[in-house]
Amino acid sequence: MARPPRAILSRDLIARTALALVDRHGADGASMRGVALKLGVNPTSLYNHVADRAAMIEDVRALVSARIDSAPLRELPWEEGLVEWARSYRLAFAEHHRAVPLLMTTRASTPVLLAEYEDFSVAAEAVGWASRDVLPLLTAFESFILGSVLDMSGPSVVFDPAGQEEAFPRLAAAYETVQDEDTDDPIATRAFEMGLAMLVASARPR
Numbered sequence: 001m002a003r004p005p006r007a008i009l010s011r012d013l014i015a016r017t018a019l020a021l022v023d024r025h026g027a028d029g030a031s032m033r034g035v036a037l038k039l040g041v042n043p044t045s046l047y048n049h050v051a052d053r054a055a056m057i058e059d060v061r062a063l064v065s066a067r068i069d070s071a072p073l074r075e076l077p078w079e080e081g082l083v084e085w086a087r088s089y090r091l092a093f094a095e096h097h098r099a100v101p102l103l104m105t106t107r108a109s110t111p112v113l114l115a116e117y118e119d120f121s122v123a124a125e126a127v128g129w130a131s132r133d134v135l136p137l138l139t140a141f142e143s144f145i146l147g148s149v150l151d152m153s154g155p156s157v158v159f160d161p162a163g164q165e166e167a168f169p170r171l172a173a174a175y176e177t178v179q180d181e182d183t184d185d186p187i188a189t190r191a192f193e194m195g196l197a198m199l200v201a202s203a204r205p206r
Helices: 011-029 034-039 053-065 070-077 078-094 098-105 111-126 131-153 167-179 188-203
Strands: none
Touching: 011 034, 011 053, 011 098, 034 053, 053 078, 053 098, 053 111, 070 111, 070 131, 078 131, 098 111, 098 131, 111 131, 131 188, 167 188
16 A cells, blocks of 8 residues: 655744744744654754744734734724724634744744734824833733733632631632633633723823
8 A cells, every 4th residue: 555645844934833842832833853753754954945943933923913803993993993903813722822932932023913012003103102102012912912821821720818818808709700600711701891891091102
């Protein structure tokens, strides 16, 4: 019986394999050796398609970031566009939360993400933000969004005052209010929407 054909090695296949390994193992999955082993090739073969590990990580970033929709920043009023963009950003990373720490260790240079940043920059300057304030504003939103992604990946409720109710009565009372909510996501999404509303409410220059 003939052997099944081996998948043709390509930059896209390398990136998708790396992302799958990151999803499973975290940042440690993004190694040239690990990706080569998964694909059944010699590590040196990867370098015919990607220059180095940093380039592979950028390709992983491109895969995840391609799902972020920045069109609302171009097409909707500022505040509405921010809400829709932020929600899509969170959803894009929701299935790949283990990639967040990895991608935060390298500079973002992939064109697909820079194009989305350009949309943000244009929209921000259109409502009066100075060029020097655009990146801090973008970073504030990204820090909040990616923090929410990590929050989604942790325990559904991280607070636990059980047994210490007398010492922390108001926290214990608040804790009790989430016990009857959706056990898969009793706080994360509600906290995201609450925080996003507060950020957006302050998203115009004073």
